[in-house]
Amino acid sequence: MTDLSWYDLVALADGRQPSYRPVGFIIDSPWIPEWYGISKIDYYTSDELWLKANLRAISRFPGVWFLPGFWSEYGMCTEPSAYGSRLIFAEDNMPYAEKVIKDIIDIDDLTFPDVRTDGLLPFMINRLKVNHNSIRKAGHEIRFAISRGPFNIASFLMGTTEFMTALALEPERSHKLLSGITDFVCDWISWQKDCFPTIEGVFILDDIIGFVGDADFREYVVPLFRRIFGCTGSKIRFLHNDAEGLITAGYLKDMGVNMFNFSFLHSTARIRELAGPGIVLVGNLPPRDILAAGTPGQVTEGVNAMMKETHRHESILWSAGGGMPPGVKDENIDAFIDAVNNF
Secondary structure (H helix, E strand, C coil): CCHHHHHHHHHHHCCCCCCCCCEEEECCCCCHHHHHCCCHHHHHHCHHHHHHHHHHHHHHCCCCEEECCCCCCECECHHHHHCCCCEECCCCCCCEECCCCCCHHHHHHCCCCCCCCCCCHHHHHHHHHHHHHHHHHCCCCCCEEEEECHHHHHHHHHCHHHHHHHHHHCHHHHHHHHHHHHHHHHHHHHHHHHHCCCCCEEEEECCHHHHCCHHHHHHHHHHHHHHHHHCCCCCEEEEEECCCCHHHHHCHHHHCCCEEEECCCCCHHHHHHHHCCCCEEEEEECHHHHHHCCCHHHHHHHHHHHHHCCCCCCCEEEEECCCCCCCCCHHHHHHHHHHHHHC
């Protein structure tokens, strides 16, 4: 992010509204490579193409806050790679990580990763180091430490169904697994901040927390995420959960969150009611069906409907109800920006 955008984001989180309506999108490998005209393999393996693609996005849409900004990542393989998952990469499909926990008892022998040496993590850090001067020359800086959340990582390591079953039937081992992953996440985001002192934001992505009930949320999610969002003293504590988010919204302050990207299935007014004041809401146009598949006119209609959902427009970053999906064209992003500005 540029200095101006970052300062405006911090002001937004502090309850001070900028003189304009901010527009922002979460962008990463599901969208950028195809939009730029390269394969996902090229995007993951070429530091040069990764940099050029991200620079093209910020130059084409200079007024947009692209979050987290110059995201060094390998899709859903990022964190599981540190645990020794077998990683499957295809030319033009999103990569995935195979399970490493075949049986619940394997949790007892799970090895704690070293974030400085294990898996793809050192490659992610080095990509940023190699390109740091170029990012700065473009007027931007590295602002966020980024990780998937512990529930999300656990679902990769053992499978979503198996993990949810373990929560119900093996609470002791589930606590052990999630506590260990939380330690790993704290170590990982702290190492990112050590490498880049300009980092003052934390961005955590975890959809799986949207699938647990209120009791499990209070027992597992709240204390673990409070640890994660508190471990670096960050000014911006950004949570992405575009699955079921109504329970999540009610506990954001307890979790230490001050910025929330939620599902388009929930109205902004409803999320604001549950979250209360002091939380920057990020959303919530349907990303696939309107932002990607719609016409510019349908995007305009969708944005107008989204903005009419609530009379309170303060502390909102107008965005999609989730990350930028594949296939979003320039004209639809332009229509989104124009609709927000002209509302």
